[in-house]
Amino acid sequence: MAELLLCEPTELYNILNQVSKLSRLAEPNYLCLLVPVFGAAVECGKVLSHFTRYPVYILRGGYERFSAMYHFLRTQKIIWMPQELDAFQPYPVEIMPGKIYLGNFSQACDPKIQKDLKIKAHVNVSMETGPFFMGDPDKLLHIPVEDTLDANISPFFRHLCHFIDLHLELGSAVLVFSKLGISRSCAALLAYLMHRNEQTLKRSWAYLKRCKNNMRPNQGFVRQLLLWEKILLGDVVTDVSNPLY
Known part of the structure; x- marks a missing residue:
């Protein structure tokens, strides 16, 4: 029998917005069942747990809280x-x-998404630019790096952390994005999480992976994040001989 687990609304939101070739909602082997009463949801979960080897998640607070x-x-x-x-x-x-949100370039250019998520500041970690970002320059940080093994992203880490910290203090939601939202933007957010929480690359990686399961910063960025770990913590703690991917 599969395990029953409680799921926070943010976890469900992230599950629904995972994308491989298609969005999670379009995957034929994925089932999302919303039951309005918590007790009934638990009973439904117990029944479903007999037919799967994967965990069955019960939404904490139910549909009303999520909605x-x-x-x-x-x-x-x-x-x-x-x-x-x-x-x-x-x-x-x-x-x-x-x-803080993590996305791709097309999501960053979608005005509906900016409105729905109340995003007021952007961190663009790509070479691409666009007219959508021609507004207040104080609300956009552009980190122009290629997604290549020799691209140098680490010189931007301190400015990146200062920019995000500043806008969070102002109460602004921040969207960090790159072209596909998989490598460069993930490396940038890993650097920020390590800074904000004073924690290892490994711990930050595990957290970000739970939010976005197809994150994959290239190996050049991983090496620079290890150096950032040494700057923040005084030594390299994360062992990359055991692959993080």
């Missing part, structure tokens, strides 16, 4: 056709609830 936090995902639609699920546009994943 209050992510009202923009509500819909009156009862039945979704497969092609409609295929066309579902995922949102950036949430790294710090209501404060």
Whole structure:
């Protein structure tokens, strides 16, 4: 029998917005069942646990709490056709609830996403630029690096951390993004999490991986993050002989 686990609303939000080739909602082997009463949800979970070897998650606070936090995902639609699920546009994943998000370039250029998530500041970790970001320069940090093994991202770490800290103090939600939202933006957020929490690369990596399961900073960025770990903690603690991927 599979294990029953409680799931926070932020975890469900991130699960729904995972993307490989298609969004998680369009995956044929994935089931999301929302039951309005907690006790009934537990009973449904117990029944489902007999038919799967994977954990069954029960949403803490139920649909009402989730809906209050992510009202923009509500819909009156009862039945979704497969092609409609295929066309579902995922949102950036949430790294710090209501404060920091991780996404890709197209999500950063979508005004609806900016409005729904109340994003007021952007960190663009890519070579791409666009007219969407021609507003207040104090609300955009552009880190122009290629996603290559020899690209040098570490000189930007201190400025990146200062920029995010400043906007969080101002109460602004921040979106960190790169072209695909998998390598460069993830490296930048790892550097920030290590700084903010004074923790190892390994611990920050595990946390970010739970939020975005296809994160994959290239090995050049990983080496620079190890040096950042030494600067922050006084020594390299994370052992990369055991692959982080």
